[in-house]
Amino acid sequence: MTTLLDVAKKANVSKMTVSRVINHPDKVTDELKKLVYEAMRELDYHPNVIAKALANRTTRIIKLCILEDIDTTEPYYMNLMIGIAKTLDLHQYSLQLVTRRNFDIGNCDGYIITGMRESDVSWIKDLKKPVVLFGENRYGLDYVDTNNKAATYLMSQLALEKGYDKLIYIGIDSKESFEYSREAGYLQQVQEKRMIPELHRFGNHSHMAEDFIDDNWDKIEKNTAFVCASDRLAMGIERGILRRGGKIPEDFGVTGFDGVFLNQVASPKITTIKQSIIEMGSACGENLLDKIQNGTSQGSLVFEPNVSLGGTLRN
Structure with missing residues (x-):
């Protein structure tokens, strides 16, 4: 042997x-x-990883728990899982995908949790194993995320630099930290320019944003740019404008947030905030393994936003 x-x-x-x-x-x-x-x-x-794990009373298993509707976020989470799995594999750990319903089935060494809502905070804080969240939070839990406020501030600034006179924010109807931060970035930009803010919030479904355009088309002025909290919402805004005969980007601008896939299949392609999802997944894995090994809090790790240019803002 x-x-x-x-x-x-x-x-x-x-x-x-x-x-x-x-x-x-x-x-x-x-x-x-x-x-x-x-x-x-x-x-x-x-x-002999299994023998070592038994000797150390560990499982070499990390659970990834997704607490939101994955149907409205694919392929976002596929990229996240790739990043986490790559890092765990380097350290001889396995990744197990679980839901809230089967969360407690089987043992593990730690948790990566995403899609947390305010109602989840108490039970997550009570977990005995180390936890790292994917997604900004204001409850003192370790997390990895994009700088959401800086991202929408940057995108709003870019739209104004392209000559649009008005900015409308299309947000996700969620009372969570990431959405508040995205709204805050937009609001800071329009307040600095002494503009009147206009915000609308919907579920993260493109048809809701498209319906908004259809219902309000007569009120929407030309030379308006829409700053959207997701590429999915941006696709709906884009479809609604084009269906009504509006011209993008000549008369209307549209920006998104995520840059994983949907921005590329839209026509024209959406100018968006491109999140480094695979790299952030890897960071979640690294932070959790450090926390397991050292037993210390990892705090927050925030990735700075990058703009991915498409065809929905003027050149």
């Missing part, structure tokens, strides 16, 4: 280095990892 020592000899490194590559790959150079992994493959060596 191939041993750790055999791998060390084959790779011409110490036994301790092999152990570090297996258990803490983030603390080893890429060159050393390549040597050890090649030796492991040649010798067909597989670390």
Whole structure:
């Protein structure tokens, strides 16, 4: 049977280095990892992760719990899971997707939770295992997210720089931190320009935004830009304007938020805030594993927004 020592000899490194590559790959150079992994493959060596987990009373399982309707967020969460899974795989952890209903079935070493609402705060705070949230919160829980306020401030500023006279905010009807922050960015920009704010909130469904345009078309002035809280809402605004014969971007501007997929399939493509979802998923995994290992709070990790230009704002 191939041993750790055999791998060390084959790779011409110490036994301790092999152990570090297996258990803490983030603390080893890429060159050393390549040597050890090649030796492991040649010798067909597989670390006994299960035995180690049993000895340490761990499971090597991380649960990802999505608490919102995934039908209105795909393919957003697919990218998030890819990012989390890649990081966990490097550390020999498995990712298990759970819902609120089956949350307590089976053991795990920690949780990554997204889609949290105010009603979820108490039971999440009572969890005995380490937790990292994906999504901004104001309840003192560790989280990873985009700088939501800076993003809509930046997008509102861009729309004004393109020459639009009025900004209308189309938000998600949710009493959660991320939405408040997105609204705050828009409001700060229009207040700085001494403009009158106009906000409307809907469920995150494109048909609701499209219906809004249809119902209010006679009241909407030309040279207006719509700052939307999601690409899904932006698609609805875009469809509504085009169906009514409006010209985008000549007479109306539209911006979105997410930049995962929907902005690319819209016609014209939507100018949007592109979130680094895979990278943020990876950060969730890293922060949770650090929390499991060190037992300390990781605080908040905020990614700065990037604008992805499409065809829904003037050049």
